[in-house]
Amino acid sequence: MTKDNIEDKATRYFPSDAPLDRKEFVKAVVIRMREAYNVKTYAELSEIAHIDKGSIANSISGGRIPFKHVANCHADTGYSYDYLLLGEKPNVMIDTDVSQKIKQMISGKLIDSLEWDLMSSGEGIDILSDRIAKAAFEIMECKVFENPASSKKTG
Structure with missing residues (x-):
């Protein structure tokens, strides 16, 4: 799955491209990353995934998907990109x-x-x-x- 495919799929979740929709989408991605690492807080995610705490907050507030961190999460945990990015469980x-x-x-x-x-x-x-x-x-x-x-x- 390429970054363009993910962004194309993601637009169906917030077609208006409203900033709030994008922020909620990115927040959901980060929450699924927390689930993948089996941690409850952003601070724990930051520590276990070696992500700067500010980077997580900036991604959410800016509505920008942290692709690098999602890729690392996939490599570390084995969770699929479809699940991490879109919440779709593999069939x-x-x-x-x-x-x-x-x-x-x-x-x-x-x-x-x-x-x-x-x-x-x-x-x-x-x-x-x-x-x-x-x-x-x-x-x-x-x-x-x-x-x-x-x-x-x-x-």
Whole structure:
């Protein structure tokens, strides 16, 4: 995603280009950066991201997106540019093979817990691992889909 694409997308949020709209937009970007770094205040963001405190305030008051700091935040935290800049969560899709592998990995960990009498039956592990995987997919807002290539292998 280029800076021009981001600015084009951003104009839909404040087409009037009113200063207040731009300030609110930039403030929202900075708030998402705080979320990415898991901090609550601008001072904490400043410290953890090595950003001058005045730079954050100037970006917000001037309605200027701090692209350099957003790029550093992306590199440091792995949060997507779409989320940091626009608040759009990525649409992640996982095919059924990957979904099954995740469930198997979870089952393996749960089987290990059997050794410590943390689970009472193998069937319980399958049910629990399926529920954990479904919860993880929901949290990540993933959609599990049937991959046509993998259904040919089994059919």
